Amino acid sequence: QQQVKQSPQSLIVQKGGIPIINCAYENTAFDYFPWYQQFPGKGPALLIAIRPDVSEKKEGRFTISFNKSAKQFSLHIMDSQPGDSATYFCAATHYTSGTYKYIFGTGTRLKVLA
């Protein structure tokens, strides 16, 4: 119940395409859903995050869509660029046992072709 399932494992798109990465969760207590971008040899960087009281959030070219009833959320990258090539992780968290434990998905390796 604590898992976050992420798909696909890898994704290749042409420049300008719109890659979509999906995540699903079981624990309805989760109340914060961030996405992280990680380049090789670097730590994950917070990209965008959403709370379950909204269905969509946009920040620049990045959009999160959230479906509370389906317990799914997804990341869309508009007008993707070669510089977006990285590994993307979804995560979920809620306050339990005195802290917020982040549960991460297994990651999606995105390659944007020039």
Added chain:
Amino acid sequence: ETGVTQSPTHLIKTRGQQVTLRCSSQSGHNTVSWYQQALGQGPQFIFQYYREEENGRGNFPPRFSGLQFPNYSSELNVNALELDDSALYLCASSSGKGLLVWYEQFFGPGTRLTVL
């Protein structure tokens, strides 16, 4: 404002040895969480420190231990290293207020540990 820093960048140890990894939290942050990221996997929560006390732990054995100092920097110690401990170790800092730890966590670049 400085970000989260970690040292060393890389480390090679042999099985059975002990290792200490260090993390300096982002300015103004009083909470540090440690994660283990195996190759090709997402980060896994090890434990968290808030105001120098352990504030939650994941499914890691007691040979993984930590400390937080008055300046909110932190150490991760791993005893009796095993081959499976080879991973990228990440720390993340966040700003806690009272007993409520804020959601946003900011990660450091990680320490790559190789156990031979």
